[in-house]
Amino acid sequence: MQTTFSAPSRPAITEAVLDEPSSNRLAEVFAALSDPVRLRLFSLIAARPEGACACEMVGPVNRSQPTVSHHLKALEAAGLLSRERRGRWIWYQVDRSGLRDAASLLDCC
Amino acid sequence: MQTTFSAPSRPAITEAVLDEPSSNRLAEVFAALSDPVRLRLFSLIAARPEGACACEMVGPVNRSQPTVSHHLKALEAAGLLSRERRGRWIWYQVDRSGLRDAASLLDCC
DNA sequence: AGTATATATTGATATCTATCAATATGAAGG
DNA sequence: CCTTCATATTGATAGATATCAATATATACT
Numbered sequence: 001m002q003t004t005f006s007a008p009s010r011p012a013i014t015e016a017v018l019d020e021p022s023s024n025r026l027a028e029v030f031a032a033l034s035d036p037v038r039l040r041l042f043s044l045i046a047a048r049p050e051g052a053c054a055c056e057m058v059g060p061v062n063r064s065q066p067t068v069s070h071h072l073k074a075l076e077a078a079g080l081l082s083r084e085r086r087g088r089w090i091w092y093q094v095d096r097s098g099l100r101d102a103a104s105l106l107d108c109c
Numbered sequence: 110m111q112t113t114f115s116a117p118s119r120p121a122i123t124e125a126v127l128d129e130p131s132s133n134r135l136a137e138v139f140a141a142l143s144d145p146v147r148l149r150l151f152s153l154i155a156a157r158p159e160g161a162c163a164c165e166m167v168g169p170v171n172r173s174q175p176t177v178s179h180h181l182k183a184l185e186a187a188g189l190l191s192r193e194r195r196g197r198w199i200w201y202q203v204d205r206s207g208l209r210d211a212a213s214l215l216d217c218c
Numbered sequence: 219a220g221t222a223t224a225t226a227t228t229g230a231t232a233t234c235t236a237t238c239a240a241t242a243t244g245a246a247g248g
Numbered sequence: 249c250c251t252t253c254a255t256a257t258t259g260a261t262a263g264a265t266a267t268c269a270a271t272a273t274a275t276a277c278t
Contacts, residue, residue: 013151013152013155013156014155014156014158014203015156016152016156017149017152017153017156018148018149018152020145020149023145023146023148023149023152024145026142026148027142027143027144027145027147027148030139030140030142030143030148031139031140031143031144033135033136033139033143034136034139034140034142034143035136035140035265035266036129036132036133036136037132037266038136039127039132039135039136039139040126040127040129040132042122043122043125043126043127043132044126046122046123046217047122047123047124047125047126049123053224054224054225055223055224055225063266063267063268064267064268064269065224065225065226066225066226066227066228066267066268066269066270067266067267067268068225069225069226069227070226070227070265070266070267071266072225073226074265085225085274085275087224087275087276088223088224088225088274088275088276089223089224089225089275090224090225094123096217099215099217102215103212103215103216106208106211106212106215107212108155108205108208144235144236146236162254163254163255164253164254164255172236172237172238173237173238173239174254174255174256175237175238175239175240175255175256175257175258176236176237176238177255178255178256178257179235179236179237179256179257180236181255182256194244194245194255196245196246196254197244197245197246197252197253197254197255198245198254198255199254199255199256
């Protein structure tokens, strides 16, 4: 079970030096957010509490369908999105737990 | 002037879709944090309020001196570190304003 | 079954990046 | 000036990645 008020899962980056496993994991999350197209896709989905359909995203980011598919897969693999099929469509939602580590790391600012 | 309690400089990612310039800028910050070695370097510096000397960092990250120099340059270029020469040594400190945009983006979690 | 639509995979390519050895620069001290 | 020490730059290379066209898969509808 997971309460709404759970503490940050990592100390802020000013509090302790990252060990190697933590660096590796966090680098994955940041890598997923390190491409402008992926950031924009993530943003398009995050801005909607109900999530968004992959079919709506080719236009806004101005990339081919395979490229969009590739990026969405990367975001999901990093634990930043969850995927659900609804008939012919795939719906994505932000996975907030995936973001939490990265966010708590930067909490010092 | 900049108060200690200044508001986040960007809305959280759940509040508004990122425009292209914002995506580009933020992707740069995340890209700087997307390598495990760079994250660890950043962490080594961030953990010390007085900053850290480049000369102390080759050992902990287990990379050659040119590689460390290369990564520190990348972190500085992304606006995440400030640099100061002291005699033969270069001292780095975290530039918190550089982090603030990225942090506020993830504030939703 | 056959067609249309949404998404994924494959294969190819151009660009980027992490890394190191070798070398250069720059500062301090004799 | 010459040497030493700290850092930066250059040049090379192996591996990653962003992209698309072509094709495959999966679902829905008739």
